[in-house]
């Protein structure tokens with residue numbers, strides 16, 4: 219027993235050394251503001267430690283040296299104005315002393331002026347949308363951890379649940395302003411290394427900013443309980459040197475053009491089914507489930523659903539425009555014409571649905587105009 | 588209608604102000620407390636309290652404006 223107790227702290231130490239990712243303290247982060255917040259946090263932490271030592275020290279000392287068994291007699295008095303004033307004034311002074319550096323940091327954190335790049339971030343159930351204002355860049359970022367890892371059917375990867383298909387990319391050394399809002403419920407965009415944690419609220423726009431000097435990859439999560447897959451909408455920020463960032467911009471724009479062109483070529487049923495399954499697994503599976511049967515009472519099944527088996531018109535409509543007031547969102551902007559056509563075709567021909575028809579990307583591209 | 592003149596002297600403005608301040612601070616001597624409750628009237632204290640609460644709000648507002656102006 220004694221051995222176990224002694225062994226425990228040693229084990230903790232070992233765990234800290236061996237697992238660098240395991241941290242109890244606030245991370246120092248990689249921006250000037252995050253370091254300032256860290257220093258502030260440590261200053262206040264040590265002030266609290268000092269107060270704790272003094273208060274508990276006096277208490278313990280009294281308990282030990284003035285205990286009844288030593289013959290101590292309680293001193294019965296009612297008021298002592300001097301002492302009462304002292305124990306009110308001292309905490310007041312300590313609080314003011316802590317407020318001075320805290321205010322300086324807060325003012326810096328809230329200074330959203332003079333940004334060189336504005337990015338609108340919108341929270342969706344359960345993914346993020348990044349729109350680079352002034353650039354024609356607009357994409358969704360969703361979890362890319364394979365379902366097998368989540369279901370314990372495969373070994374979990376290094377960045378389990380902290381990896382996405384399209385990371386947010388920002389230039390190093392530039393002030394980037396984030397404008398945060400949400401499409402459905404309240405989310406919160408949180409990247410600890412950047413010391414940015416801001417609620418994304420439908421109908422409101424919150425602002426935050428960062429300047430990251432070191433190129434690198436920084437990961438975060440949604441920090442506001444937002445429904446079933448709240449834990450499955452991570453954030454990945456890739457900071458690139460300016461030249462690399464410019465190259466990335468050009469690449470994304472080119473890819474968007476290619477996608478538009480792709481919609482115009484002709485697709486076979488097999489091709490659409492293959493793409494459709496990928497899209498379904500990424501964008502629809504969370505609610506309608508892998509077997510297409512949904513979750514009764516919450517998310518309708520698509521297997522044998524009259525919409526999926528009936529005329530394509532209403533089916534296309536519900537996927538493109540969603541259903542107001544339900545969790546079924548509009549996928550019009552989230553997916554490309556090819557992806558939309560593919561996923562709709564997939565739903566009409568998977569899990570024993572056998573409509574046999576095919577919704578073409580060109581048809582969807584026209585509707586998306 | 589005039590309240591009948593009390594037989595004892597009520598505390599002056601300055602001591603009432605100090606009492607309200609003491610209430611804001613949360614510490615008051617037993618002697619002043621007895622005096623206020625024995626010979627003070629309710630409304631002057633209430634009005635002073637409200638005025639001082641408003642001044643406190645104004646003071647905080649000014650302080651914030653001052654800090655942000657820097």
Ligand SMILES: [Cu+2]
Pocket residue numbers: 341342344404405406440441442443444448451
């Ligand atoms: Cu969320």
